[in-house]
Amino acid sequence: xTNFFCLKWGxxxxxxxxxxxxxxxxxxxKKNFNFHCLTDDSLGLVSDIEIHKxxxxxxxxxxxKIFTSEKICYFNDFKKISxxxxxxxxxxxxxxxxxxxxxxxxxKPRFIMNYWRDPTSHLKNYSLMTxxxxxxxxxxxxxxxxxxxxxxxxxxxxxxxxxxxxxKYIFYQCYRKNKINLWDKGIVYNYNIGAEYPNDLEPKKxxxxxxxxxxxxxxxxxxxxxETQIELHESDGWAKEMWESYD
Amino acid sequence: MINMLDYExxxxxxxxxxxxxxxxxxxxxxxxxxxxxxxxxxxSWFCERDIFFLxxxxxxxxxxxxxxxDEIVHNENIKITNNCFLNDIIFDKLLIDGLKxxxxxxxxxxxxxxxxxxxxxxxxxxxxxHICNPxxxxxxxxxxxxxxxxxxxxxxxxxxxxxxxxxxxxxxxxKK
Numbered sequence: 134x135t136n137f138f139c140l141k142w143g144x145x146x147x148x149x150x151x152x153x154x155x156x157x158x159x160x161x162x163k164k165n166f167n168f169h170c171l172t173d174d175s176l177g178l179v180s181d182i183e184i185h186k187x188x189x190x191x192x193x194x195x196x197x198k199i200f201t202s203e204k205i206c207y208f209n210d211f212k213k214i215s216x217x218x219x220x221x222x223x224x225x226x227x228x229x230x231x232x233x234x235x236x237x238x239x240x241k242p243r244f245i246m247n248y249w250r251d252p253t254s255h256l257k258n259y260s261l262m263t264x265x266x267x268x269x270x271x272x273x274x275x276x277x278x279x280x281x282x283x284x285x286x287x288x289x290x291x292x293x294x295x296x297x298x299x300x301k302y303i304f305y306q307c308y309r310k311n312k313i314n315l316w317d318k319g320i321v322y323n324y325n326i327g328a329e330y331p332n333d334l335e336p337k338k339x340x341x342x343x344x345x346x347x348x349x350x351x352x353x354x355x356x357x358x359x360e361t362q363i364e365l366h367e368s369d370g371w372a373k374e375m376w377e378s379y380d
Numbered sequence: 381m382i383n384m385l386d387y388e389x390x391x392x393x394x395x396x397x398x399x400x401x402x403x404x405x406x407x408x409x410x411x412x413x414x415x416x417x418x419x420x421x422x423x424s425w426f427c428e429r430d431i432f433f434l435x436x437x438x439x440x441x442x443x444x445x446x447x448x449x450d451e452i453v454h455n456e457n458i459k460i461t462n463n464c465f466l467n468d469i470i471f472d473k474l475l476i477d478g479l480k481x482x483x484x485x486x487x488x489x490x491x492x493x494x495x496x497x498x499x500x501x502x503x504x505x506x507x508x509x510h511i512c513n514p515x516x517x518x519x520x521x522x523x524x525x526x527x528x529x530x531x532x533x534x535x536x537x538x539x540x541x542x543x544x545x546x547x548x549x550x551x552x553x554x555k556k
Contacts (some may be wrong), residue, residue, distance in 0.1 A: 259450040260423075260487065262510035291470055291489045295512045305470055309449070 135166040135235060138207055138220040141174070142187055148177030150223040150365070153379035155182055157227040160379070161344075162235060169211075171203065185210075190286075194293040200301040204268055205285055208242070215275050222269040224348040224365050226324075226376055227360035231344050234320065235272055242273040242281065243314040244303065245347075249326045251336060255304075262296075264304040269347050270321060281307055321345045324372060325361045336361045339371040346372070383399040394426045398538045398547075400482050403429050405551060406500050411437060412480065413531040413553045414498055418478025420445045422469045422491060425484075427457045459550070460485065470494065485524075486515050492525025492556050499554055501525055504538070518550050527554035 136159055141151055155168045168182050188206035191199070207220055214312040217235050221227075237243075255263040256316035284306065285292055296302040307313050318329065322343045327334035336359065340346070350362040365376055407430070410419070419439060421430055424446035434444050446457055446464040457464035467474060469482075472488045479499070482491050485503030490513070492499060503515030516519060518533040532553040538545055 149478070256452060259452065260425075260484075260510075288471060294489045295470065297509055298514075303448075309468070 135139050135162070135164055135217045136169060136211065136214055136220075137162075138169045138171065138211070138218070139223055140187070140201070140203055140220075141170055141172040141223060143173070146223045147366070149380075151182065152177070152179050153376055154221055154223060154227075155179065156379040158221075161227045161230050161232075162215070163230065163232040164236075191289070191293070194289075197297060198293040199296050199299050199302050200291075201268070202285070202302075204271070204299055205282050208273070208276075210257055212276040217272070217274050219270065219272040220268075222349065224350075225269055226346040226348070226365065226372060227344065228341070228346060228375065229344045231345075234316070234344065237272070239272050239274045239277055239314070241312060241314045242271050242278040243316055244268055244271050244308075245321050246295040246315045247323070248318050248329050249323050251330050252326070262301055262305070264298075264301045266300050266304040266308060267321075267349070268300050268303060269349060270345055272314070281312060284312075292346060319343065321347060323347045323349070324368070325350060334335075334359070337363070337368075337370075337372075396541050398540055398549075399425070399480050400429065401536075402502060402549065403433075403537070405536075406481050406483055406502060407433050409500050409532055409534075409551065409553050410481065412478050414445075414500075416445045416498060418445070420447065420476050420478055420480045422476075422480055423484045423487065424448045424457065424464070425450075425453055427464060428460060430480040431460055444476070445476070445478075447476075462466070470547040486513050486523060488513060490524035492527060496556050499525065499527065499556065500551070501554075502549060502551045504549045506545070506547055514550075515532050515550050518552055521550055521552040522554065525552075525554075525556060527552065527556050530554040 139151060139154060169185055170178060170182050171185045171187050173187055188203045188210060190206050191202045204220060219235055247265045247267050248264055255265045292302055320343060322328035322340050324346050325336050327336060328340055340371050348365045350364060391449040392510065425448060427446045441461060444463060447467050447469050449466060450455055451466060454464060454466040476495055478487050479497060481500045483502040486506060501521050505514050505516045507514050518535060522530060530552060532549045535548055537546060537548050
């Protein structure tokens, strides 16, 4: 059985985000699955969703360090469940069938590469902690990825001292050591930026050939003038329509 | 394939006065306070100037080692010396003997918590998302790196060329 996961904490995203993500998977994944939500507030979540408490493994570190480090706990807390697994950020829109993506062989956890960013910028700014990686949609299987969790446990003091975000930690310590795989181009794009640098960078445009659309707005500080910072619940037109269709 | 011309601005960073003075001050300190035959430059950045002066000072280049995790930097350094390593000095398991010079302590976890021996440590007080450890005093360098002997310390102000930002650098030579 396949298992899907998401995290919901605080009040940035409502329960609609979780319920619609669940329903979008029911539509776009053609096999049976369990859906788990790790949360501090399960109010409003539909009853088919399995509720878990948020991981507390790294609670002693401030939230500003390896922000969303909870994600790496999936590799430990659910390692005994066999089969295909994936986690999803809440601010994404699944547009098409993703069954084949989940069913692929995932001998390493598979992360998103931000193909909408200049592929040389992270090379040129390596020491400035620029990351081209994104952890909004990650797939793995069985106990794959446990080594990443173990590495973080072994290096937690150094890692939480050094890295402000989970994606930066994964890029500098896991991607550098070839411990993760990446989704190919043509699967994920960014609503607020576009799909591929440098020729396909039109924000807000529907790209029907892509499977997943991200809405993450964490690039605000260094956004180019034409980029938008619209959250999924603030969107209109095709995005709003598709999101609401998952009610 | 990335055109090397794209990297020109990376090389320009290396030629900044603030960076050159950092190299010169640390090598001068090394000459005055240490007689180790082995020298390790951690987070070396481009090593051309280091090598030029280390040779002049009479160091054998086979005893000088350069560590940097930036591939662009490494690919340039390897043209000058085989003793350069593409490593993250904090997270990779490395055995490093001899004097360790670390000029960018503001970017890293304190190396004194990982390695022992002789150190020359520098860092500045810049605060930014990519800076995990702004250095705001000589005492901070001593305490963080658990130095139990201090031979020399210094601090100086710099007006950074490209954004006119005023930074204060702190330097300590010591032993753990």
